[in-house]
Amino acid sequence: MASVQLKNIKKVYPYISGEDKKKNKKKNADEPEKKINLQITDEGVVAVQQFSLDIKDKEFIVLVGPSGCGKSTTLRMVAGLEEISGGELIIDGKVMNDVAPKDRDIAMVFQNYALYPHMTVYENMAFSLKLRHTAKEEIDKKVREAARILDITQYLERKPKALSGGQRQRVAIGRAIVRAPKVMLMDEPLSNLDAKLRNEMRAEIIKLRQRIDTTFMYVTHDQTEAMTLGDRIVIMRDGYIQQIGTPQEVFNHPANLFVAGFIGMPVMNFFDAELKREGDKFFVVLSGLKVQLDEKKTARLLKNNVQSQPITLGVRPEHTNISDKGVPAKVDVSEMMGSSVHLHVDADGHDVIIIVPILDMEDNYNYGDLVHFTFNGNVAHVFSKETDKNLEY
């Protein structure tokens, strides 16, 4: 149990030699599209920069973002497996930049388990305690307690090769929790499991969190995991933090276009639209449909002194409604999801997804059917065309 502070953390992978730098530059000049995830500078490749985060004691923080965004690198810097190129890492009030991993009192669960194959489950879990010269009875007590929590007591004498993927991941978690670390780090621990097992293990982690009550830092690329597990979510892209907030905050008030598109499933619908300011009122105009923004949004826009301008409008599929009037669109695909139908429609060349609850469905939708959709002023997100930022913040 400890607080963790990351102050302006930076990670740069230096070039191995001048030659590599030249090669990289040349390569990137030839292929500019590959530059998206890498910040190529004279120092080297910058993986993480300006990363500042205050993690409270016992908080569950999830770092989420696409591949190459720097989330795992950040976690590995906290673990001590990567050197910190700049900034300060403070765990429980102590600067940990140059402290060895074993002295940071952290535990880590790896994506691919990383169990010691020649040891039994018991030995795997007891290894770290043995190295700390813990008394035998104490080790036995702690290992059995962790095994009981994770429901792996019956496998204690087995070797990892005799376990299934889910059981191995439980052992990996068990190995981490026996030490009761100050901070528990998890690097995509569920991404090697199949969908069903992943859901089960996700629930297990939520339960585990209640039982062991420590500070968690969890890395994932899966926004569902991030939303369900985290007290707060850190959304990253190209080494930069895009937004930090509770799941509800990042879902309801995305800071920019990237966060809006990354969080939420199915992804948010985006349109080229106009923001009109008429006195102290704001309207969104889309294909003839004019929707007034609600009071809260209006107040925020007024505070930022936003004027009329072309915008990117974002509306989530669950907030897009089929209506008699509104924006016309043609049905492309209708996906039956059980309790609802995901309707893919073509609105003036844009693919738009509308979630229609089964109870609200009056008829089946077929390919080519003309429908109209609309949305309310309290769920419309307005993003600047120039900066991609949410104009409300």
Added chain:
Amino acid sequence: MKTKKRSEFSKLPSGDKTLLIIAYAILGLFLVAIILPIIYIILASFIDPVTLQNSGLTFDFSKWTLTAYERVLGNSQIWVGFKNALIYSILFTIISVVVTLLAAYPMSRADFKGRGFFNTIFVITMFFGGGLIPTYLLISNLGMLDTIWAILIPGAFSVWNMIIARTYYMGIPRDLQEAAEIDGATEMVYFFQILLPVCTPIIATIAMWQFVGMWNSYFDAMIYLNSASKQPLQLVLRAILIQSQPEPGMVSDMQSTAARAQLAELLKYATIIISSLPLMIMYPFFQKYFDNGIMAGAVKG
């Protein structure tokens, strides 16, 4: 079982079937080429040399004899050679495996500064050797002539084996080391308690190569060892064979010359059997360490 195999074979496309048949035929030829001489040598070592020379292999047991084995095993020097060979082979294997595994570890680590330099130094020795006379002078100046160290030390470190061990280490997932590091393991703990136990296949391979190499070698011993009491088995067997050869120029006693020639032939087969037997016995014990599944379950494969 047979029907299952047949049905699996019948499922293969015709091209694969042909390839499989050719592969089996070639492997079969190799097998025959290896097995037949062994069988011949085993049988020949028991057959009276005159019969073997005149009519070849026979299963008429009245023509069989244990003369060669009596002669070879009756030689007290053989047992001294056996003991020496065993001591040299075991010690050489231990020293060689320890030195090789320890040298390979830093060479497998990307964060080892100077890795490229050491690698170059190592590889140079693979292309350029000192030559026999300079090496002899070196051993002599080091005061190792006619000592066990002249046999054990010079060949103990093999760059080739080091490269093989290094490559094997590099194949062990890095996560395993990082997990150990977080668990609180030092480099030494990681090396001895995590890395080496998962490297048993490569350790067994190197150990076997080195053991067999030392067991079969006689040249270094011939050059550096003078005392009869220090000679290994191969050198003793070589001496027995040479002593039994008819000496050129000794044509006066034709009968004796022929007898010596026949005995030499018989001894040749018996010595091959005697010197190979320990290795043949040893191999099955090593077999269990060649376990490919050692890393199973460590990481998601």
